[in-house]
Amino acid sequence: MKESSSNSISFSQIIEKFPGITLDLVCEILPHRDISGNIIEYDYLDSKSNVSPQGFHKYGIGPFCHFRIPNGYNGKEGVYFIFEDDNKLKYIGETKNFETRFIEGYCRIDRRNCLSNGQMTNCRLNNLILSSIKGNHQIYLHFFETYDRKNIENKLIEQFSPPWNLLKGSQRSNDPLSQNNSIREDSSKPGGKYGPLYEYLNRAVNNRITLSYQEIERILGSSLPSSAYKYQQWWANDDPSHPHSKAWTNAGYRVVSIRLRNTIEFSKI
Incomplete structure (x- = not known):
């Protein structure tokens, strides 16, 4: 039976449903902060830039944060999990190289990924992580090393419908940035x-x-x-x-x- 995405999916529920999976804690995601303890946020909406805001995709406006993950995961393939407060599953992804996926994708957002032909998922996830932490939540990253990463990812997403995942096919998108109370893709969009x-x-x-x-x-x-x-x-x-x-x-x-x-x-x- 598929879990409702409105419920909080915990670490233990994943283990119960998929007993062969182990979720190794990688780290708590901690954005860089300034000397006063404030999260350092950034974007690429530079008034001196020759690219107008219309040149950015809908997740490329920011703001974003910069964070790091520990070394030791280079070349490791598998499935990664993002939890909020260590008991609310938010996102599931798969990768052929876990360290590269995060360092070059999520940990710091490059300007080119904010443009209309850039990597929307990188921008979207970084901003969701930032927004959650600014909302006084803690974000934890877990990893399960496996060569069967795509099959396992599909089964997990099908079972749990994590709210930060964009579900494919006929499944409704649970992305909080594209629900009616967040992004309204309709004719009322002002130009x-x-x-x-x-x-x-x-x-x-x-x-x-x-x-x-x-x-x-x-x-x-x-x-x-x-x-x-x-x-x-x-x-x-x-x-x-x-x-x-x-x-x-x-x-x-x-x-x-x-x-x-x-x-x-x-x-x-």
Whole structure:
């Protein structure tokens, strides 16, 4: 019987269902932090870049974090597991070289992988890990060495439907970044100048997001109008005379706090 993805799948449940599998703990994933203890986040939305935000795929906007895994896994093939708080299965993947997969894929996101033809999974997983840790969760990485990695991965995903996996075929996607409450792929997507802000908020996972004016302009790739700096009404929600408000309302957010020339706070509806 397939486990419901709404339930928390623990380490012991996997062992019970698949008794031949052993899950070796690789490490707790710990993003790099600054001297004050804050996670160092980064993205590639550089205002000096010749690539506009529209040139990035939907997971390439970031933010991302940098982390490391221990040495000793080079050339090892098998199945890896990402757990939240060591008792909630979040993701299952397979690889021919575990160390290379993480070091070159997930541990640090290269700019080229953020572009429209880049590796979306790398960006998606790194951001999900970052968001979970920022939400006061711990992330643990486990590994099962096996040559039968693809077959085992398919069986495990079929059985447990981990919420961070994108299920294939006729199965519904459980990706939290593509569910209706996160990414809404519909005709309400606004285009034009404020489309990149919609894309940014539409893929966000936090209930509240505070952005400075400078951050918003980096996302847009252009300057906000002077009225956005002078008048709170410019940030009104669902105002028919301000169609730019669809950039956040259609993404499932409302403006709840305005500090003119400073920051704007968005809250999930």
